[in-house]
Amino acid sequence: MTATRREFLAGTAATVALTMVGNGQSGSGSGLPKRPLGKTGVEVSILCLGGWHIGSIRDDNEAIRIMHAALDEGITFFDNAWEYHDGRSEELMGRALASGGRRQKVFLMTKCCGRDAKTARQHLEESLRRLRTDVIDLWQFHEINYDNDPEWLIERGALAEGIRAKKEGKVRFLGFTGHKSPHIHLALLDKFAWDTVQMPINVCDYFYRSFLHQVVPQCHKLGIGAIGMKSLGGGSNGHGRFVVEKVCSAAEARRFALSQPISSLVVGVDSMEVLHQDLAVARNFQPMTQEEMQALLQRVKTVAGDGRHERFKSTQFYDSTYHRRQHYLTEEAVRGRG
Numbered sequence: 001m002t003a004t005r006r007e008f009l010a011g012t013a014a015t016v017a018l019t020m021v022g023n024g025q026s027g028s029g030s031g032l033p034k035r036p037l038g039k040t041g042v043e044v045s046i047l048c049l050g051g052w053h054i055g056s057i058r059d060d061n062e063a064i065r066i067m068h069a070a071l072d073e074g075i076t077f078f079d080n081a082w083e084y085h086d087g088r089s090e091e092l093m094g095r096a097l098a099s100g101g102r103r104q105k106v107f108l109m110t111k112c113c114g115r116d117a118k119t120a121r122q123h124l125e126e127s128l129r130r131l132r133t134d135v136i137d138l139w140q141f142h143e144i145n146y147d148n149d150p151e152w153l154i155e156r157g158a159l160a161e162g163i164r165a166k167k168e169g170k171v172r173f174l175g176f177t178g179h180k181s182p183h184i185h186l187a188l189l190d191k192f193a194w195d196t197v198q199m200p201i202n203v204c205d206y207f208y209r210s211f212l213h214q215v216v217p218q219c220h221k222l223g224i225g226a227i228g229m230k231s232l233g234g235g236s237n238g239h240g241r242f243v244v245e246k247v248c249s250a251a252e253a254r255r256f257a258l259s260q261p262i263s264s265l266v267v268g269v270d271s272m273e274v275l276h277q278d279l280a281v282a283r284n285f286q287p288m289t290q291e292e293m294q295a296l297l298q299r300v301k302t303v304a305g306d307g308r309h310e311r312f313k314s315t316q317f318y319d320s321t322y323h324r325r326q327h328y329l330t331e332e333a334v335r336g337r338g
Helices: 005-022 051-056 060-072 084-097 117-131 149-155 158-168 182-189 216-222 250-258 272-283 290-303 321-326
Strands: 034-036 043-045 047-049 107-112 136-141 171-177 196-200 225-229 264-267
Touching: 043 047, 047 272, 051 060, 051 084, 060 084, 060 272, 084 107, 084 117, 107 117, 117 136, 117 158, 136 158, 136 196, 149 158, 149 182, 158 171, 171 225, 182 196, 182 216, 216 225, 250 264, 250 272, 250 290
Parallel strands: 047 264, 107 136, 136 171, 171 196, 196 225, 225 264
Antiparallel strands: 034 043
């Protein structure tokens, strides 16, 4: 439901106020600014290099070159997932970090798709092998998008396996991700002392199933590191929907997301050009003022309240095939034909 004007103005002010006191951003010399990752004691770069786009780059050498450049320029937080491009994303990242002491410079995150103990362990061991590492800094349960996912994660043993892996020293921190609905995130937040939570953070989220309004404040209350994603609105073609459909510019979208009280923002980079654009936003980052944020929100308000620009929330087309099958959803069912 679209916010009233009074709620809109009050919410804008509250968001900006929380941003100013909540980010705890620090400089990092010639690199990028860093922020605390909740109460983990770790500081991460404000940009996190997304693994999905890395796996979409056809030339292996170019993908590795981009990862090396990102690290050299100060992106020290790398994202991945067991399922990305059937493991290719993890394989490429493992190769990129295997030499020159690069693994030691990166806070490495990957994600598990399993909901039961056996599958979770299988995904963990395969991720460790592909990434060529003995320990994953942050292991997150991927796509908590369905109402029964929190229950499955606990009752079927995946969370217990994560706790076991942490005790074994194969995982340092545990979190979860999802892009569908805040109420599912909130349900899982109640069940365990998570280290991190990853969620959509963007200008349209403000008006539709808002993670920014509902989940981020709870993360701060609990000392959980909030990680943003989908700042450009997603899109299966690799281009941000907000930019393609002229909702706002990429720079505006990135800056809006970074102006929220999050620890880091996952960005999809599939070329050196995109990398340099994102680095420019982050390196010179200054939070939006209340006036700037209000002006941007007013611009997008009329098209932001029904999910048309956040189809990862309003449809199942952007749920991964793995997780659709996990919930017995065929392609025909997703398209309304089965």
